[in-house]
Amino acid sequence: MENSGQTDKGTNMPKTVVLRWGHRPQRDSRLTAHVALTARALGATGMILSDVNDPRILETIEKVTENWGGRFFLEMGTPWRKVVKGWKTNGGMIVHLTAYGENLTSRLIRRISESERDILVIVGCQKVPKEFFSEDVSDFNVAIGNQPHSECSSLAIFLDRLSQGKALESSFENAKIRIVPQKRGKKIAERRRS
Amino acid sequence: MENSGQTDKGTNMPKTVVLRWGHRPQRDSRLTAHVALTARALGATGMILSDVNDPRILETIEKVTENWGGRFFLEMGTPWRKVVKGWKTNGGMIVHLTAYGENLTSRLIRRISESERDILVIVGCQKVPKEFFSEDVSDFNVAIGNQPHSECSSLAIFLDRLSQGKALESSFENAKIRIVPQKRGKKIAERRRS
Numbered sequence: 379m380e381n382s383g384q385t386d387k388g389t390n391m392p393k394t395v396v397l398r399w400g401h402r403p404q405r406d407s408r409l410t411a412h413v414a415l416t417a418r419a420l421g422a423t424g425m426i427l428s429d430v431n432d433p434r435i436l437e438t439i440e441k442v443t444e445n446w447g448g449r450f451f452l453e454m455g456t457p458w459r460k461v462v463k464g465w466k467t468n469g470g471m472i473v474h475l476t477a478y479g480e481n482l483t484s485r486l487i488r489r490i491s492e493s494e495r496d497i498l499v500i501v502g503c504q505k506v507p508k509e510f511f512s513e514d515v516s517d518f519n520v521a522i523g524n525q526p527h528s529e530c531s532s533l534a535i536f537l538d539r540l541s542q543g544k545a546l547e548s549s550f551e552n553a554k555i556r557i558v559p560q561k562r563g564k565k566i567a568e569r570r571r572s
Numbered sequence: 573m574e575n576s577g578q579t580d581k582g583t584n585m586p587k588t589v590v591l592r593w594g595h596r597p598q599r600d601s602r603l604t605a606h607v608a609l610t611a612r613a614l615g616a617t618g619m620i621l622s623d624v625n626d627p628r629i630l631e632t633i634e635k636v637t638e639n640w641g642g643r644f645f646l647e648m649g650t651p652w653r654k655v656v657k658g659w660k661t662n663g664g665m666i667v668h669l670t671a672y673g674e675n676l677t678s679r680l681i682r683r684i685s686e687s688e689r690d691i692l693v694i695v696g697c698q699k700v701p702k703e704f705f706s707e708d709v710s711d712f713n714v715a716i717g718n719q720p721h722s723e724c725s726s727l728a729i730f731l732d733r734l735s736q737g738k739a740l741e742s743s744f745e746n747a748k749i750r751i752v753p754q755k756r757g758k759k760i761a762e763r764r765r766s
Contacts, residue, residue, distance in 0.1 A: 408603060412722035419719035442720055478751055478758040482740065511757050523740040524751035525613035526636055527728075528606035534725030535732050535740075546676065546717040546729075557672055557718040563705050564672040 391541040393496040396425040396533065399458055399510075400503040403432040411438040412530045413501055414452065418442070420537035421545035422499070424451030428458040447553030461498070462515055470496040471517045474510050475532045479519030487539050490518060499536065501529045585735040587690040589659075590619040590727065593652055593704075594697040597626040605632040606724045607695055608646065612636070614731035615739035616693070618645030622652035641747030655692070656709055664690040665711045668704050669726045673713030681733050684712060693730065695723045 396417040401410045414425045414435060427435060431454045439452045465472060471493060480486065490497065500510060509515050522532035537545050550556075558565040590611040595604045608619045608629060621629060625648045633646045659666060665687060674680065684691065694704060703709050716726035731739050744750075752759040 409606070412603070412724060415719075415721040416725040419717050419721035419725075446719055476758075479753060480755050481753050484737075508757075513756075519755060521751070521753050523613050523742075524753055525609075525640055525742075525744070527609040527613035528724045530606060530722045530724035531610040531613075531728030534722070534728045538729050538732065539737075543678075543733075548717075548719075550719070557715070559673060559675050559715050559718055561674050561713060562707075563702075564670075 391421050391537075391545060392491060392494060394422045394537070394540070395496070395498050396422050397458065397461055397498055397500045398425055398427050399429070399500060399506060401427055401430055401432065401435075403430055403434070406503075407432055407434045409530070411435050413533060414439055414450075415442060416530050416534050417537070418448065418450040419546075419548070420534060421541055421548045422450070422537065424453065426456060426461050427452065427454045428456055428461055431455045445554050446556070447550030449551070465496075465498045468496070470498055472498045472500060472515060473518045473520055473536075474500040474502070474506075474516035475522060475529070475536060476502065476506070476511070476519050477521050477524050477526065478511070479521040481521050481524070482536065482539060484539075486518070486520065490520075491540060497540075499533065501533055503529065585615050585731075585739060586685060586688060588616045588731065588734070589690070589692050590616050591652065591655055591692055591694045592619055592621050593623070593694060593700060595621055595624055595626065595629075597624055597628075600697075601626055601628045603724070605629050607727060608633055608644075609636060610724050610728050611731070612642065612644040613740075613742070614728060615735055615742045616644070616731065618647065620650060620655050621646065621648045622650055622655055625649045637744075639748050640750070641744030643745070659690075659692045662690070664692055666692045666694060666709060667712045667714055667730075668694040668696070668700075668710035669716060669723070669730060670696070670700070670705070670713050671715050671718050671720065672705070673715040675715050675718070676730065676733060678733075680712070680714065684714075685734060691734075693727065695727050697723065 398413055417425050443450055511519055522535050555566050555568050558567050592607055611619050637644055705713055716729050748763050750761050752761050
């Protein structure tokens with residue numbers, strides 16, 4: 379798997395890839411696109427859309443990376459078991475985000491990040507296979523609160539906390555456009571064509 | 573506006589209401605439902621869906637509060653100018669979440685929360701009215717990173733940081749069901765009917 383192409387500004391983050399499970403093309407396209415964009419914006423290396431293909435997600439991601447830079451990868455269609463097996467073989471850790479898991483405390487985040495292993499973050503939907511909860515799949519089942527809300531929000535908070543707030547400061551190589559943050563109004567810097 | 577019905581466990585959060593602008597019924601229903609659920613799960617008192625009505629959002633929220641408790645309110649159809657004017661008249665602060673704003677630092681969060689004013693968080697979409705950026709509307713334009721991602725994720729991170737991580741610990745009155753967090757498997761506690 380490729381490097382994300384982000385400039386390392388000391389985000390304190392282990393290499394992180396998101397596994398999106400349970401995606402239904404058409405119906406979930408926008409939501410899953412938001413999950414992918416959240417993963418990218420918050421320092422993940424890439425996303426694997428398991429078991430299915432959805433050209434709409436690919437289109438969104440390609441357009442965003444073309445304009446906003448970085449090398450975030452999107453892999454589609456690989457069976458989830460194969461992804462999990464490969465990740466484990468390579469010594470990586472698997473974190474399953476679920477409202478049923480143990481609560482996200484600073485102690486838990488420390489345990490996850492101090493291992494210095496690569497992290498596969500599984501983002502499912504309401505009905506994930508029971509196996510996801512077992513040691514055969516997940517090292518940690520982590521709850522971003524115990525209320526129903528959104529897989530985008532769960533992933534965002536997890537990555538923000540994992541990076542101790544640094545992920546939002548990621549910068550991206552070869553961006554055509556970038557925002558110049560300011561208190562009022564909108565300012566964009568465009569790269570001049572050479 | 574009503575109280576959220578949440579048990580105050582010292583979330584350190586000012587009263588917070590979300591204003592969702594630019595919602596297109598049908599097309600945005602799921603995404604806006606996720607915004608509303610994120611607001612609820614992370615301690616906001618309620619959400620105002622400005623300018624339009626969408627019964628699907630109402631249905632989602634009513635079902636969730638019936639089962640999971642609390643008194644999160646959903647107001648729909650009020651013109652955004654009226655909401656903003658009313659909020660300002662009552663002395664409240666307005667925070668506009670936008671990728672173009674100033675970056676979310678701990679110093680900025682302190683400035684926002686130390687004022688102890690109620691907070692209206694405006695969550696828009698790509699094309700918000702220019703006025704949102706001006707002092708006529710927003711006290712702060714806050715960027716949750718300067719990359720395109722998701723309004724759910726922006727709101728989630730903002731509320732998590734605003735509450736110093738405590739919002740996720742909110743508990744909700746009169747829940748029929750609640751999750752008992754655990755390391756493996758799923759555990760639900762159901763309230764016995766009296």
